[in-house]
Amino acid sequence: MITSAWPWVLGSLAGAGRWLSTPLSPEDYLGLLDPLWPAGELRGRVEGLRPETADAVTLVIRPGRGWRAHRPGQWARIGVEIQGRRHWRTYSLSSPPQRPDGCITITVKAIPGGLVSHHLARRTPPGTVVRLAGPEGEFVIPEPPPPRLLFLTAGSGITPVMAMLSSLLAGDIPTGRGTAKASPAGAPAVHAGRPPGHRRGEPPDVVLVHSAPTPGEVIFGERLRRLAARSPYLRLHERHTRSAGRLGPADLAGLCPDWTQRSVWACGPAGMLDELAAEWTGPVDRLHVERFAEPFRPVAPASGTAGGRVRFTTTGREADADGATPLLTVGEEAGVLMPSGCRMGICHSCVGRLRSGRVRDLRTGLIHGEAGDLIQTCVSAAAGPVELEF
Amino acid sequence: MTGTSHLTRADIEEFGRELDKIREEVLADLGERDARYIRGVISAQRTLELGGRALLLASWLPPAWAAGTAALATAKILENMEIGHNVLHGQWDWMRDPKIHSTTWEWDIVCPASLWKHSHNFVHHTWTNVLGKDRDIGYSVMRITPEQQWHPIYLAQPFYNALLALFFEYGIAIYDLELERVPSGDKSLTDALAQLRVVAGKARRQIIKDYIAFPLLAGPAFLPALLGNLTANLARNVWAHTIIFCGHFPDGAEVFTEDRLQGETRGEWYLRQLLGSCNIDGGPLFHIMSGNLSHQIEHHLFPDLPSNRYAEIAPRVRALCDRFGLPYTSDSLTRQVGSVWKRVLRLALPGPRQRPPAATPPARRLHAVA
Numbered sequence: 001m002i003t004s005a006w007p008w009v010l011g012s013l014a015g016a017g018r019w020l021s022t023p024l025s026p027e028d029y030l031g032l033l034d035p036l037w038p039a040g041e042l043r044g045r046v047e048g049l050r051p052e053t054a055d056a057v058t059l060v061i062r063p064g065r066g067w068r069a070h071r072p073g074q075w076a077r078i079g080v081e082i083q084g085r086r087h088w089r090t091y092s093l094s095s096p097p098q099r100p101d102g103c104i105t106i107t108v109k110a111i112p113g114g115l116v117s118h119h120l121a122r123r124t125p126p127g128t129v130v131r132l133a134g135p136e137g138e139f140v141i142p143e144p145p146p147p148r149l150l151f152l153t154a155g156s157g158i159t160p161v162m163a164m165l166s167s168l169l170a171g172d173i174p175t176g177r178g179t180a181k182a183s184p185a186g187a188p189a190v191h192a193g194r195p196p197g198h199r200r201g202e203p204p205d206v207v208l209v210h211s212a213p214t215p216g217e218v219i220f221g222e223r224l225r226r227l228a229a230r231s232p233y234l235r236l237h238e239r240h241t242r243s244a245g246r247l248g249p250a251d252l253a254g255l256c257p258d259w260t261q262r263s264v265w266a267c268g269p270a271g272m273l274d275e276l277a278a279e280w281t282g283p284v285d286r287l288h289v290e291r292f293a294e295p296f297r298p299v300a301p302a303s304g305t306a307g308g309r310v311r312f313t314t315t316g317r318e319a320d321a322d323g324a325t326p327l328l329t330v331g332e333e334a335g336v337l338m339p340s341g342c343r344m345g346i347c348h349s350c351v352g353r354l355r356s357g358r359v360r361d362l363r364t365g366l367i368h369g370e371a372g373d374l375i376q377t378c379v380s381a382a383a384g385p386v387e388l389e390f
Numbered sequence: 391m392t393g394t395s396h397l398t399r400a401d402i403e404e405f406g407r408e409l410d411k412i413r414e415e416v417l418a419d420l421g422e423r424d425a426r427y428i429r430g431v432i433s434a435q436r437t438l439e440l441g442g443r444a445l446l447l448a449s450w451l452p453p454a455w456a457a458g459t460a461a462l463a464t465a466k467i468l469e470n471m472e473i474g475h476n477v478l479h480g481q482w483d484w485m486r487d488p489k490i491h492s493t494t495w496e497w498d499i500v501c502p503a504s505l506w507k508h509s510h511n512f513v514h515h516t517w518t519n520v521l522g523k524d525r526d527i528g529y530s531v532m533r534i535t536p537e538q539q540w541h542p543i544y545l546a547q548p549f550y551n552a553l554l555a556l557f558f559e560y561g562i563a564i565y566d567l568e569l570e571r572v573p574s575g576d577k578s579l580t581d582a583l584a585q586l587r588v589v590a591g592k593a594r595r596q597i598i599k600d601y602i603a604f605p606l607l608a609g610p611a612f613l614p615a616l617l618g619n620l621t622a623n624l625a626r627n628v629w630a631h632t633i634i635f636c637g638h639f640p641d642g643a644e645v646f647t648e649d650r651l652q653g654e655t656r657g658e659w660y661l662r663q664l665l666g667s668c669n670i671d672g673g674p675l676f677h678i679m680s681g682n683l684s685h686q687i688e689h690h691l692f693p694d695l696p697s698n699r700y701a702e703i704a705p706r707v708r709a710l711c712d713r714f715g716l717p718y719t720s721d722s723l724t725r726q727v728g729s730v731w732k733r734v735l736r737l738a739l740p741g742p743r744q745r746p747p748a749a750t751p752p753a754r755r756l757h758a759v760a
Contacts, residue, residue: 019603022595023496028489032436041489084425086486315493335483337491 035129039066046128047103052219056109056156057121058094063104063132069097070104070135072163073265073290077341077349078106079131082119086131089116090292090341090349092160092267093135094220096167107219109156136347139265139290141168146263146286147204150256152276154211154247154268158219160290161208161267165224168203169231203233207256211239211247211268247272249279264288291346308385312336313355315390321382323360327352328377336390338377345379352377357386393717394661405714406657412706413692416699420484427698428482428490431472431678439465442622443604449614463622464679467629469498471681476697478503479511483694500593501563505585509566515693519638519666520646526638527645529554529565533737535645540740547738548731558627563589629679632727633670637686640668640729642719663690664711669704669720676723677701687718 017026027038036043044067048060070076075092095105110121124130141149141164149168151161208228212218218238228236237255239247252259260282266273267290280287307322310330319334321327328350331338341349345363351374358369359380367383369375377388397405438461445458474497476482482490496503509525517523521537528534532551533544554561567585571577600619608615644665654662670676670684677684677700685700688707695703711718721729 016603019595019599020607022599023498023592029436029440032433032440081422081425081485083421084423084485085421332486335480335492337486337488337493 036062036064039064042066042132044104044130044132046124046126046130047101048126049124052107053109053217053221055121056107056219058105058107059120059124060101060103060105061130061132062102067104067132068135070163071140072096072167073140073160074135074137075139075160075347076104076106076132076134076136077347078120079133080116080119080124080128082115087116087119088131088133088340088349089343090134090347092137092139092163092290092292094159094162096163096170098167098170107156107159107162109219133349137290139267139288140164141265145204148258148262149204149206150259150262150264151206151208151210152252152264152266152268152272153208154272156219157267157269157290157292158210158224159267161265162220162223164265165206165208165227165234168206169227169234203231206234207237207259207262208234209237209239209247209252209255211241211272213242214240249275252279262286266290267292292342292344306384307382308357310334310382310385311387312390313387321386323381323383324362325381326362326378327359327375327380327382327386327388330382331377331388331390338390340378343378345376348376350377351375353389355387355389358383359386394665396715401714402657402661403655404657405710405716406655406660408710409660409691409707410656412703412710413695416692416695416703417484420696424696424698425485425487428473428477428485428696431468432490435465435468435473438462438468446604446611446615446618447608448611449608449618450611455614455618459618459621462618463625466498466622466626467679470626470630471633471683472678472697473681474498474503475681475683478507480694481696498596499559499562500589500596501559501566502588502592505566505589506562509568511693515690517651518663518690519644520648520651520662522648523651525565525568529561530570532734534639534733536737536742537645537647538737540737544738548735551734555628555631556624558631559623560593563593632723633680633683635730636670636723636726637668637683638666639733640719640721640726641733642717642729643668660691661716663687664716664718666690667719668726669718670723670726671720672723674701687720 014026020026021029025040027040030037036045043064044061045064046059047062050058050060052058070093073092075090077088077090079086079088081087091106091108093104094107095103099105106120108117108120110118137160139160145168151164153161208224210218210224212221215221215238218224221238224236224238228234239251241247256262260280262282263286264276264280264282265288266276270291273289273291277287277289307320307325309318310321310327311318312331312334315336317331317334317336319330321330326343328338328340328343332340338352339349341347343350354369354371354373354375356371358367359375360367360383362379362381369380369383375388394402442458442461442463442465445454445461449455449458474495477490477495478492478497480492483492485491488494492507514524514526519527521527521535528538531554532547533540567582567589568577569582572579572582600623601616604619605612605616646662646666650658650662664687667686667690669687670680672680672684682697682700683689685697685704688695688700688704689697691707692700692703708718
């Protein structure tokens with residue numbers, strides 16, 4: 001009886017709290033005591049930093065109240081303050097969901113000219129409170145996982161795959177073939193194809209082909225090598241592109257002859273992913289790609305591509321925009337609270353409804369848009385007067 | 391217009407450009423220091439409020455009552471003036487923090503933020519001191535400048551100004567409904583009623599919080615806790631009324647006619663803001679407690695610059711006024727309050743038809759910076 005009364009008691013307390021704290025919410029006051037408390041605005045605290053390479057750092061973040069566990073491979077949005085201004089970016093979660101300490105990790109490579117990545121990798125001391133949103137993303141392994149997998153990654157593209165690997169090899173992704181987690185002693189080394197003697201409950205057979213300029217620049221290099229040495233189910237191939245050159249589709253066939261028969265998860269530069277998609281002969285639903293770390297290069301506006309007056313209908317703000325500035329930036333500069341994420345047209349965190357007018361896709365130069373369309377503000381510029389629901 | 395006839399059009403535009411330069415410089419320099427400032431003020435205000443309310447739970451003890459009421463009144467003043475007013479102006483929108491943003495903020499008074507933003511940010515700040523346009527001249531109920539036609543009702547204005555001071559938050563809420571525009575058809579009755587419902591809903595929550603919920607929590611101290619809340623609200627009301635009336639109504643503040651708006655340039659707009667506003671002298675604590683409206687001139691020139699910057703740019707604005715031979719009206723709180731009340735009392739009676747010429751404002755109000 002007591003347990004069934006709890007929700008009622010808590011509900012009444014919350015109701016009373018709202019009356020007592022109006023026009024704010026109880027969380028606004030509780031946040032004074034513990035910044036991780038307010039669930040209305042999800043937060044996390046940086047608990048530790050682990051350098052991975054000369055320019056990549058793993059941030060261990062304790063999520064506040066309201067965080068729901070992610071699936072390995074998913075990403076989250078991280079909001080940080082730089083010079084007093086809030087900036088949002090998306091990062092793949094590099095940790096498996098079940099870390100013993102309840103923390104999550106993101107692994108950030110400081111990219112040249114990257115405001116947020118530099119800030120996170122170099123100027124974020126432990127104790128910093130960040131904003132969180134998510135997790136989201138479809139770049140995940142189904143349950144049960146397929147018996148044979150190929151991970152094809154390059155650079156920081158390893159980060160979502162690290163989370164998948166950790167989960168797969170720990171048996172955290174239910175295989176549906178039993179529950180045993182320990183691998184049989186003396187299991188034979190994994191070769192292409194299902195490992196001989198594959199048993200119920202064993203992790204699937206995984207091949208990881210990862211490219212990085214040098215051995216020292218392999219993010220999670222040590223950990224990956226240790227995992228591969230220990231686990232009979234993981235075969236690791238590192239490609240050091242500075243000495244061996246870029247990995248081509250032909251190389252891939254040499255390293256993993258059955259690669260088109262495997263389920264593939266690939267993450268890296270757009271060029272690599274495009275090449276992969278072109279060479280792929282297996283079923284479409286077995287090829288999973290995640291694109292990031294490649295800011296789009298805006299197509300130069302065609303002559304006569306003028307911008308226009310942009311009106312944000314919810315807030316009533318207005319601004320003049322040229323035909324080359326993303327509507328996201330236009331809104332931010334006009335003081336509109338614009339949601340944002342990757343700022344390169346991938347994550348769809350920034351979408352807003354077009355009330356009227358047309359927009360130009362900065363990646364392709366294509367002019368599109370009808371009233372009611374949801375458009376990505378980070379890669380769309382005004383093509384004439386525009387009304388957006390923000 | 392007085393005191394500016396020595397300026398050419400080019401002078402006025404140059405004056406405007408100089409002010410634009412100050413604005414640009416501040417905007418470019420905004421950063422962590424400012425963000426820390428507003429977050430610090432908000433944390434201090436909320437801590438003070440919690441402390442005050444906790445003390446009022448024990449308000450059967452007179453010292454607890456006095457300390458609790460003082461803390462709560464201070465918190466409410468900070469919340470309205472330095473935080474609410476300035477956040478709602480969009481002064482902190484550049485931080486992109488949805489918790490400290492003009493589009494999401496709601497403040498601890500009866501008047502809903504949405505209504506106030508329209509009547510204050512738009513109507514008052516755009517048409518500052520323009521007769522027939524700026525509804526803040528006398529708040530539609532008082533004769534605060536001789537240019538307003540006298541009416542017998544104004545005989546009672548000293549009395550209802552005192553009443554307005556005490557219940558300022560209700561006055562603002564009713565005023566922002568712009569009910570006087572309904573009979574003329576300028577504003578639809580449906581709109582007015584819908585807004586009235588919003589005001590009533592907010593008033594209900596405010597009243598339940600301050601006069602029922604918290605006193606009930608105090609149990610046996612119900613009555614002293616209620617009185618503490620009432621005192622804090624009244625103190626905040628009187629303080630806000632005092633500071634706000636000193637912004638545009640003391641001697642030295644000019645009013646303008648509508649024809650002035652025809653083709654008004656950026657420089658002329660700045661000039662109107664300067665001539666229509668008055669500062670109050672004081673120390674840093676006084677400036678914070680006044681929501682930096684003690685820098686009314688700087689606030690009207692740059693309504694959306696963060697308030698912590700007004701004190702920093704004030705010397706530059708003064709020097710600029712000095713360079714262009716323009717008045718910069720600033721005086722102590724007592725002098726400005728005295729000046730406002732003298733006007734309220736004098737203008738309750740008919741006349742004078744014309745204001746005394748103010749081509750050369752009294753020297754003591756001109757603080758030229760060498």
